[in-house]
Amino acid sequence: MTSAAVESFVTKHLDLLELERDAEVEERSAVEQVREVNRFAFRLPLVTGRGGPRGDIVGLYDESGQLATGILTRITPKLVTVAFDESHDLQLSLDRENSYRLLKLANDITYKRLKKALITLKKYHSGPASSLIEVLLGGAAPCPASEIPPLTFCNASLDASQKEAVLFALSQKELAIIHGPPGTGKTTTVVEIILQAVKQGSKVLCCAPSNIAVDNLVERLARWKQRIVRLGHPARLLESIQRHSLDAVLARSDGAQIVADIRRDIDQVSECDPAVSALRAACASALKNKKTQDKRERSDFRNEIRLLRKELKEREEAAALQSLTAACVVLATNTGASLDGPLKLLPDGHFDIVVIDECAQALEASCWIPLLQARKCILAGDHKQLPPTTVSHKAALAGLSLSLMERLAEEHGGSTVRTLTVQYRMHGAIMQWASQALYRGQLTAHPSVARHLLRDLPGVAATEETGLPLLLVDTAGCGLFELEEEDDQSKGNPGEVRLVSLHVQALVDAGVRAGDIAVITPYNLQVDLLRQSLAHRHPELEIKSVDGFQGREKEAVILSFVRSNRKGEVGFLAEDRRINVAVTRARRHVAVVCDSHTVSNHAFLKTLVDYFTEHGEVRTAFEYLDDIVPENYSHESPQVHGQAGEKPQGSAVPARKAPGSQQPVGARPGRKKPGGVPLGSKAHAQPSVNAGGPEGARRDGADHFRAMIAEFVASEETQLEFPASLNSHDRMRVHQIAEELGLRHDSSGEGKERFITVSKRVLPAPAAPPPPAGTDSKAPVCPETPSPEQTEPPIRGPGSRDQLDLRALHLERLQRARGRQEQQTREGPQAAGSGLRKLPEKKKKAKGLTAMDLPAEEDFDALVSAAIKADNTCGLAKCTASVATLGQLCQHCGRRYCLSHHLPEIHGCGERAHTHARQRISREGVLYAGSGTKDRSLDPAKRAQLQRRLDRKLDELTGQRRSKGKEKGK
Ligand SMILES: Nc1ncnc2c1ncn2[C@@H]1O[C@H](COP(=O)(O)OP(=O)(O)OP(=O)(O)O)[C@@H](O)[C@H]1O
Numbered sequence: 001m002t003s004a005a006v007e008s009f010v011t012k013h014l015d016l017l018e019l020e021r022d023a024e025v026e027e028r029s030a031v032e033q034v035r036e037v038n039r040f041a042f043r044l045p046l047v048t049g050r051g052g053p054r055g056d057i058v059g060l061y062d063e064s065g066q067l068a069t070g071i072l073t074r075i076t077p078k079l080v081t082v083a084f085d086e087s088h089d090l091q092l093s094l095d096r097e098n099s100y101r102l103l104k105l106a107n108d109i110t111y112k113r114l115k116k117a118l119i120t121l122k123k124y125h126s127g128p129a130s131s132l133i134e135v136l137l138g139g140a141a142p143c144p145a146s147e148i149p150p151l152t153f154c155n156a157s158l159d160a161s162q163k164e165a166v167l168f169a170l171s172q173k174e175l176a177i178i179h180g181p182p183g184t185g186k187t188t189t190v191v192e193i194i195l196q197a198v199k200q201g202s203k204v205l206c207c208a209p210s211n212i213a214v215d216n217l218v219e220r221l222a223r224w225k226q227r228i229v230r231l232g233h234p235a236r237l238l239e240s241i242q243r244h245s246l247d248a249v250l251a252r253s254d255g256a257q258i259v260a261d262i263r264r265d266i267d268q269v270s271e272c273d274p275a276v277s278a279l280r281a282a283c284a285s286a287l288k289n290k291k292t293q294d295k296r297e298r299s300d301f302r303n304e305i306r307l308l309r310k311e312l313k314e315r316e317e318a319a320a321l322q323s324l325t326a327a328c329v330v331l332a333t334n335t336g337a338s339l340d341g342p343l344k345l346l347p348d349g350h351f352d353i354v355v356i357d358e359c360a361q362a363l364e365a366s367c368w369i370p371l372l373q374a375r376k377c378i379l380a381g382d383h384k385q386l387p388p389t390t391v392s393h394k395a396a397l398a399g400l401s402l403s404l405m406e407r408l409a410e411e412h413g414g415s416t417v418r419t420l421t422v423q424y425r426m427h428g429a430i431m432q433w434a435s436q437a438l439y440r441g442q443l444t445a446h447p448s449v450a451r452h453l454l455r456d457l458p459g460v461a462a463t464e465e466t467g468l469p470l471l472l473v474d475t476a477g478c479g480l481f482e483l484e485e486e487d488d489q490s491k492g493n494p495g496e497v498r499l500v501s502l503h504v505q506a507l508v509d510a511g512v513r514a515g516d517i518a519v520i521t522p523y524n525l526q527v528d529l530l531r532q533s534l535a536h537r538h539p540e541l542e543i544k545s546v547d548g549f550q551g552r553e554k555e556a557v558i559l560s561f562v563r564s565n566r567k568g569e570v571g572f573l574a575e576d577r578r579i580n581v582a583v584t585r586a587r588r589h590v591a592v593v594c595d596s597h598t599v600s601n602h603a604f605l606k607t608l609v610d611y612f613t614e615h616g617e618v619r620t621a622f623e624y625l626d627d628i629v630p631e632n633y634s635h636e637s638p639q640v641h642g643q644a645g646e647k648p649q650g651s652a653v654p655a656r657k658a659p660g661s662q663q664p665v666g667a668r669p670g671r672k673k674p675g676g677v678p679l680g681s682k683a684h685a686q687p688s689v690n691a692g693g694p695e696g697a698r699r700d701g702a703d704h705f706r707a708m709i710a711e712f713v714a715s716e717e718t719q720l721e722f723p724a725s726l727n728s729h730d731r732m733r734v735h736q737i738a739e740e741l742g743l744r745h746d747s748s749g750e751g752k753e754r755f756i757t758v759s760k761r762v763l764p765a766p767a768a769p770p771p772p773a774g775t776d777s778k779a780p781v782c783p784e785t786p787s788p789e790q791t792e793p794p795i796r797g798p799g800s801r802d803q804l805d806l807r808a809l810h811l812e813r814l815q816r817a818r819g820r821q822e823q824q825t826r827e828g829p830q831a832a833g834s835g836l837r838k839l840p841e842k843k844k845k846a847k848g849l850t851a852m853d854l855p856a857e858e859d860f861d862a863l864v865s866a867a868i869k870a871d872n873t874c875g876l877a878k879c880t881a882s883v884a885t886l887g888q889l890c891q892h893c894g895r896r897y898c899l900s901h902h903l904p905e906i907h908g909c910g911e912r913a914h915t916h917a918r919q920r921i922s923r924e925g926v927l928y929a930g931s932g933t934k935d936r937s938l939d940p941a942k943r944a945q946l947q948r949r950l951d952r953k954l955d956e957l958t959g960q961r962r963s964k965g966k967e968k969g970k
C-alpha cells in the first residue's frame with residue numbers, strides 16, 4: 001500500500017520538478033536581457049573560499065559568449081560581488097567601457113538534491129523513517145501519543161495554546177503540526193519544543209526552507225545557550241550567527257591546529273609546483289625552487305600534495321563528525337540538510353526529531369531531504385499564508401505549490417494539528433478580519449496589543465489618522481482608473497499612488513517613522529509607480545509586493561489594490577493568502593486604498609472592504625484630492641447650450657465678486673441645528689453595510705439617502721446636515737450621491753464627531769444659464785433629482801438647467817474653498833467661527849476640501865438672477881458679441897463665448913483646462929500631443945519595471961525566499 005502511494009507520489013513530483021526547472025530556465029533567459037554587468041561596480045579578482053563555490057552560480061558573458069563562471073557571494077543594491085573560479089582569475093581583464101552580462105546559471109544542485117531525495121524515498125525499505133513515511137504518504141493513522149511527564153517550561157510566559165502545542169508536539173510519535181497564524185508566536189513555540197526535546201536527550205535536526213528563517217531559529221536558540229551547529233556556507237549566513245556555522249565551530253575545535261598545519265604544508269609544497277609558482281613569481285622561495293625543478297621532482301611534489309590533501313580531508317571530516325555529534329541541534333535549510341553534505345558523516349538514525357519551520361512555504365520534495373533522517377517530525381507554519389514559490393504555473397496547479405503541511409492538515413484534519421490562537425502583533429480590529437476570514441474566528445488579541453494604536457508610539461502625535469486601526473480610502477465614483485497597458489500584464493493606478501502618498505505624508509507628519517510603514521500592492525507596475533513617487537521622499541519606507549513581507553511586521557501598512565475600471569473587472573488580483581499576508585503584517589494601522597466598487601467583485605477582497613466599511617473609517621478620495629472629477633461625469637459629453645429660445649431675458653450680469661467675498665453681506669446663515677436633531681437623522685434608520693460604488697449604492701440602502709437628498713434639493717433648504725452617528729460607509733454614500741447631484745458635501749469634525757453637511761452650490765457670477773421659463777426663481781440650482789429607482793446617472797432634460805456643467809461646478813467649489821481659506825488666513829481665527837466646526841490646520845492642508853462657508857440664500861437669488869440674465873451674448877463679462885449662432889461652448893465653465901474668447905486660456909479657464917488634461921492623464925494613462933511630458937512620465941515607468949524585474953531577481957538570489965542553495969559538499 002505504502003509503496004504504491006510512495007511510488008506515485010515520487011513519480012508525480014519528479015515530473016513537476018522537471019516542469020518547474022524548465023520554466024525557471026525559460027524565465028532566466030528573459031531576465032538576463034536586462035542584467036548588464038556594467039551597471040555594477042565590478043570587483044576583481046575575487047577568489048573563492050576554501051571548499052569551492054557554494055553560492056548561486058553565475059556566468060559572465062560578453063557579445064562573444066561566456067567568459068567565465070563564478071559564484072555570487074554578496075549582493076547589495078549597488079554592488080554584486082562574484083567569486084570567479086580560480087582558473088579564470090588571471091585571464092579575465094574586463095574593460096569598463098564594455099558591457100557585460102551576468103547570468104544566473106541553472107541551479108542544478110538544488111534540483112539534483114530534490115530528485116535524489118525523492119528517489120531515496122522511493123527506495124526506502126527499512127530505517128528510522130519507515131513509520132513516518134507510512135503516516136505521511138501511506139495514509140496510516142499516527143500511533144497513539146505517549147504519556148509525557150509534566151514539563152517545566154523554559155519560557156515561562158508561554159500562553160495556554162502555546163503550552164498545549166508544546167505538550168502535543170512532544171507526546172506525538174510520528175507527526176505533529178503546529179499551525180501558527182500571523183503573530184501567534186510560532187517560532188517562540190518551536191524554540192520551546194526544541195529546548196524540551198533536547199532536555200529529554202533528543203538530537204534535533206531543525207530546518208526551514210529559507211536561510212533567513214533558519215538564521216532566525218539559530219539566533220533564538222543561541223539565546224538559550226544550546227549547543228548548535230548551523231550548516232551552510234558562512235557567506236550566506238547572517239553575520240551575527242556565523243560563529244555557529246560548522247566552519248566556525250571547526251575552527252575552534254581540537255583538530256583545528258592540525259588541520260591548519262596540513263593546510264600550510266600543502267601551500268608550501270604547492271609553491272614548488274611550476275604551474276602554481278608561475279602565478280606567484282613574487283615569492284622568493286618559489287623562485288629559488290624553480291631552478292631545481294625537473295620532471296621527477298615535480299611528480300614528487302604532486303604526490304606529496306595528494307597525500308596531504310587526503311589527510312586534510314580525513315582530519316576535517318573527523319573534526320566535523322565530532323562537532324555534529326556533540327551538537328544537540330543541527331540547523332540547515334531543507335536542501336542544506338542533504339546527505340551529500342556534512343550530514344552524511346553521521347550514522348543512520350542519529351537524529352530523533354526533524355523540525356521544519358515555515359513548512360507551508362516549502363516544496364514538499366525539499367522537506368523529504370530532512371524527513372528521511374528521523375522517525376518523527378514536527379512541522380510548523382501557516383498554510384493560510386503564502387505557499388512555496390514556483391515559477392511554473394502549470395506545475396503549481398498540478399500540485400507543486402501544495403505544501404506538505406497543507407496537504408497533511410487537510411488529510412489528517414485536527415488530529416495531528418494544534419493551532420496557536422493568541423496573537424501578539426495586531427490591534428484587535430485588524431486581527432478580527434483575518435480571524436473570521438481564514439482562521440475560523442479562533443484568534444484573540446493579547447491584551448498588550450489588542451488596542452494599541454499608532455498614536456501610542458513614542459513621538460507620534462494624536463491625530464485622527466493615528467487613532468484609526470482601520471481606514472478605507474475609497475475611490476469608487478472618483479474616476480481614478482487603473483492604467484491600461486496593453487503590452488504588460490501588470491497594472492498601475494496613479495490616482496491610488498497619489499492617495500497613498502498623501503496618507504503616508506499624513507502619518508509621517510504625525511510623527512510615524514517612515515521605516516515603520518509598509519506600502520503593499522499586488523501589482524508590480526504599481527510597486528514601480530509608488531517607488532517613483534515616494535522612495536526619494538521617504539527612503540526608509542518599504543514599498544513591495546506582498547511576498548517580501550511574509551514573516552515580518554510593520555506598525556502601519558498601506559495597501560493599494562489598483563483595480564478600478566468602468567467594467568468592474570478585477571481579473572487577477574492577489575490570491576486570498578497573499579491578501580491575508582498583506583493585512584496581517586500590520587501592528588497598529590491598516591489603510592486600504594481601493595475602488596470598492598471594482599474590487600468588490602473579488603469575493604475575498606469584498607470581505608475585506610465590507611469589514612472595513614463596518615468596523616473602520618471610510619473616506620472617499622474626494623476628501624483627499626481636489627482635482628478629481630466624479631466618474632459619472634467624465635463620460636458625459638459637455639452640456640450643449642442651445643435652448644436660447646427658452647432663456648428668459650434678464651437684467652445685466654452682475655460683476656464677478658472678488659475672491660473670498662462670495663458671501664454677500666447680511667447673508668442669512670445656512671440652516672444648521674447645533675444640538676438639535678439634525679435634518680438627516682432619519683438617514684440613520686437604514687444603515688447598510690454593503691460596499692459598492694455609485695451603481696452599487698443605488699441598488700441598496702443608499703436609495704434612502706438619495707431620496708432624502710432629493711427631498712432636500714426640492715425644498716427651500718440650503719443645507720442638510722447628516723448626523724455624526726452615520727457609519728462611515730453611509731457617509732461615503734452621502735458624499736457620492738451629493739457629488740453626483742452636484743451638491744456641496746463637506747465632512748467636518750473629528751473621529752466619532754465627524755458629520756457631513758450637504759448644501760446647495762452657488763455659482764459665482766457671471767453665472768450659469770437661466771432656468772427654464774416658468775420655474776420658480778427659488779428653485780434649486782441643481783440638476784433634476786433622480787428618483788430613488790433611477791439607475792443611470794442623472795439625465796437632464798431640455799427643460800432643466802442642463803447648462804450646469806457639474807465638472808465646472810466641482811472645480812468652482814474648489815476655487816471657492818481656496819478663496820475662503822485664504823480669507824480665513826487673512827482675517828484670523830474669529831472669521832472661521834461662522835459656520836462649521838473648524839478643522840485643524842494640517843488636515844485642511846492635506847485634504848483640500850474641508851470646512852467651507854455655507855452658501856446663503858441671497859447667493860442663490862443672485863445666482864438665479866445672473867442666470868436669467870445670461871442671454872445670447874459672449875460669456876465674457878465685458879464682451880457683448882452675440883453667441884447665438886457662432887458661439888463656442890467652453891467645456892470647463894459651460895458658458896458660450898464668441899470666437900475671440902472661446903479659448904480657455906483667454907476667458908479664464910486655462911487652469912481648469914490644465915487640470916482637466918492632467919486628470920485625463922491620470923485617468924487614462926495617456927498623454928496627448930503637446931503636453932510635452934511623455935518622456936518624463938512613461939519611460940521611467942518602463943525603466944522602473946525593468947529595474948523591478950532585476951530587483952526581484954536579486955532578491956531571490958539573496959536567498960530570502962525558498963533556498964536554492966546548492967552547497968557543494970566536501
Ligand atoms: N507567550 C508570549 N507572550 C508574549 N509575547 C509573545 C509570546 N509569544 C510570542 N510573543 C511575541 O510575539 C511576537 C511574534 O513571535 P514569533 O516570532 O514567535 O512569532 P511567529 O508566529 O513566528 O511570527 P510569524 O509567523 O508572523 O513569522 C514576538 O515579538 C514574540 O516576542
Ligand SMILES: [Zn+2]
Pocket residue numbers: 890891892893894895904907908909
Ligand atoms: Zn471656460
Ligand SMILES: [Zn+2]
Pocket residue numbers: 874875876879880881897898899900901
Ligand atoms: Zn467675446
